[in-house]
Amino acid sequence: MPLLGIKALNQNTSLYVWKITETFDELFRSVALKDVSLARLEGMKSEAHQKGFLSVRRLLMEAGYTDFDLYYDAYGKPHLNDGTHISVSHSHECSVIVLSNQIVGADLELLKEKTLHIAPRFMETFHLDQLSHENQIKKATVIWGIKESVFKIKNEKGISFPEHIFEKPFRLEDKKAIAELQFNDHVEYFDIQFDFIDNYVFVCAFNSGEKK
Ligand SMILES: CC(C)(COP(=O)(O)OP(=O)(O)OC[C@H]1O[C@@H](n2cnc3c(N)ncnc32)[C@H](O)[C@@H]1OP(=O)(O)O)[C@@H](O)C(=O)NCCC(=O)NCCS
Numbered sequence: 760m761p762l763l764g765i766k767a768l769n770q771n772t773s774l775y776v777w778k779i780t781e782t783f784d785e786l787f788r789s790v791a792l793k794d795v796s797l798a799r800l801e802g803m804k805s806e807a808h809q810k811g812f813l814s815v816r817r818l819l820m821e822a823g824y825t826d827f828d829l830y831y832d833a834y835g836k837p838h839l840n841d842g843t844h845i846s847v848s849h850s851h852e853c854s855v856i857v858l859s860n861q862i863v864g865a866d867l868e869l870l871k872e873k874t875l876h877i878a879p880r881f882m883e884t885f886h887l888d889q890l891s892h893e894n895q896i897k898k899a900t901v902i903w904g905i906k907e908s909v910f911k912i913k914n915e916k917g918i919s920f921p922e923h924i925f926e927k928p929f930r931l932e933d934k935k936a937i938a939e940l941q942f943n944d945h946v947e948y949f950d951i952q953f954d955f956i957d958n959y960v961f962v963c964a965f966n967s968g969e970k971k
Pocket of ligand 1: 812815834835836837846847848849850865866867880881907910911912914918919920921945
């Protein structure tokens with residue numbers, strides 16, 4: 760089951776989701792790759808990573824692009840030649856791209872116990888108060904995804920998840936939140952949308968300015 764869905768996150772932003780059930784060969788045969796992408800693919804250590812990379816190319820095709828329209832900057836951040844903003848994430852058997860006319864950061868994370876276990880290392884644990892164990896895993900994973908998404912937008916050296924990125928209190932059922940980046944004497948805010956796709960958490964961040 761390849762394309763799981765396409766969803767409008769707002770008027771100018773679309774989420775594309777791929778559930779990877781194909782073999783490496785099936786995916787490989789279905790996409791055309793630039794030489795630089797072929798070389799990258801060959802250098803990847805795990806087949807899971809290779810399949811994630813190839814499935815993102817399938818998602819690009821669903822959106823009317825190919826690998827030839829995508830390039831990476833020196834930080835590894837992807838860009839599209841036509842100026843449409845893109846963010847990419849893959850996790851285990853699932854991958855996503857988000858396309859927007861706004862700068863966007865997206866993250867996909869598999870729900871797992873380990874994220875809750877390491878929560879004190881990356882987040883303020885008051886967010887987990889009075890939640891069931893299952894919801895603690897969900898919320899810790901959403902917050903991890905928020906930090907990754909904000910990081911993907913800012914892309915600056917020195918940003919620490921626990922020291923610089925914070926979330927205002929929110930409820931899982933809200934499926935939205937506000938994050939704050941306090942870095943280099945500036946405070947910046949981000950509008951967050953999140954959702955649960957099978958046993959994955961999808962998070963998307965948009966820059967919402969310096970004051971709120
Ligand atoms: C770059 C980073 C955000 C990638 O996130 P990840 O969860 O490992 O992997 P994901 O699948 O979600 O994202 C990978 C995609 O992000 C994109 N990406 C890579 N570097 C990026 C960057 N600097 N900015 C924006 N996007 C980036 C790429 O498209 C990549 O996929 P591709 O190369 O196959 O196209 C992550 O590795 C990172 O460096 N995070 C910050 C680490 C950190 O501060 N940790 C603190 C722990 S307390």
